[in-house]
Amino acid sequence: MGFCSAIGKKATKRARAIGDALAFTGEATIAAFATFLTPHKFRLKDCALAFERAAAGGLSIAIGIGFLLGLILAFQSAAALKMFGVEIYVADLLAIGLFRELGPIITAILLAGRSGGAFAAEIGTMKVDEEIDALRTMGLDPVRFLVMPRVLAAICAMPILTIFCELSGLLGGALILRIMGVPPAAYWEHVVSSSGMFAIVFGLAKSCLFGLLVGLVGCGAGMNTKSTADGVGVATTSAVVGGIIAVAIADGLLAVFCYSWGL
Numbered sequence: 001m002g003f004c005s006a007i008g009k010k011a012t013k014r015a016r017a018i019g020d021a022l023a024f025t026g027e028a029t030i031a032a033f034a035t036f037l038t039p040h041k042f043r044l045k046d047c048a049l050a051f052e053r054a055a056a057g058g059l060s061i062a063i064g065i066g067f068l069l070g071l072i073l074a075f076q077s078a079a080a081l082k083m084f085g086v087e088i089y090v091a092d093l094l095a096i097g098l099f100r101e102l103g104p105i106i107t108a109i110l111l112a113g114r115s116g117g118a119f120a121a122e123i124g125t126m127k128v129d130e131e132i133d134a135l136r137t138m139g140l141d142p143v144r145f146l147v148m149p150r151v152l153a154a155i156c157a158m159p160i161l162t163i164f165c166e167l168s169g170l171l172g173g174a175l176i177l178r179i180m181g182v183p184p185a186a187y188w189e190h191v192v193s194s195s196g197m198f199a200i201v202f203g204l205a206k207s208c209l210f211g212l213l214v215g216l217v218g219c220g221a222g223m224n225t226k227s228t229a230d231g232v233g234v235a236t237t238s239a240v241v242g243g244i245i246a247v248a249i250a251d252g253l254l255a256v257f258c259y260s261w262g263l
Contacts, residue, residue: 014152017224024220028151030198031144039246050153054115055160061114062107066165069106070094070172078180088182091190094173103166104158105251110212111158112243116218118238119150123222124232132223136185142223150217158211159204198263207256213246 035042073094078087123146126132132142174187200252221239257263 026192047149055157065167070169074173074176092194116243119218120221124225124235158207162207
């Protein structure tokens with residue numbers, strides 16, 4: 001009976017969490033429409049501050065991770081392709097992989113760990129200190145007042161971070177192939193020829209979607225923070241883990257969609 005009781009409590013807790021997530025998604029959708037209809041009420045300064053923290057603050061990390069990713073992928077791939085004398089095709093592999101998949105998803109994971117957790121901690125602390133209740137008392141919508149600027153900042157920051165991550169990855173691959181004797185001109189020629197406009201635009205569109213998911217999950221975890229001693233810590237952990245899971249699920253669904261339509 002104790003085992004069944006534990007399973008029931010866990011299932012009830014999960015169902016309640018899903019209900020809270022759906023309710024927050026509805027509130028965020030309504031707030032987004034209200035912001036679109038009355039843009040003069042949008043807090044641009046808060047959005048700019050959140051964008052600065054997400055984009056400028058995470059730029060060095062995105063560049064460093066992208067460069068190391070390019071180095072590792074190029075080295076591992078070139079070591080295998082060199083046996084057939086076609087290590088130049090590492091450039092095609094890097095270009096397609098970074099622009100379509102690895103660039104957006106790696107950057108989204110970085111954003112979830114850095115900014116998604118920060119969004120949850122900021123809003124969660126405000127909820128514990130009853131500042132959100134004060135906003136409601138003054139007739140202000142907390143979702144529109146706190147969530148929308150941060151979500152829009154995450155959406156705008158993701159493409160910028162993704163571009164720098166992808167370019168630094170290509171530079172890392174160029175360095176490895178240059179060491180292996182491949183001329184830089186041949187490397188960049190293969191990168192340009194294999195990087196179609198669709199792959200670049202599709203990757204940037206995916207990054208915007210991932211930014212939306214990370215922002216919503218992070219702010220949602222903050223809005224649902226419990227007023228306990230470890231409430232903010234639990235919310236921050238939920239924001240990071242939930243953001244990564246949401247990005248992974250969305251990327252899988254997009255991969256199935258592209259495969260079904262032959263894209």
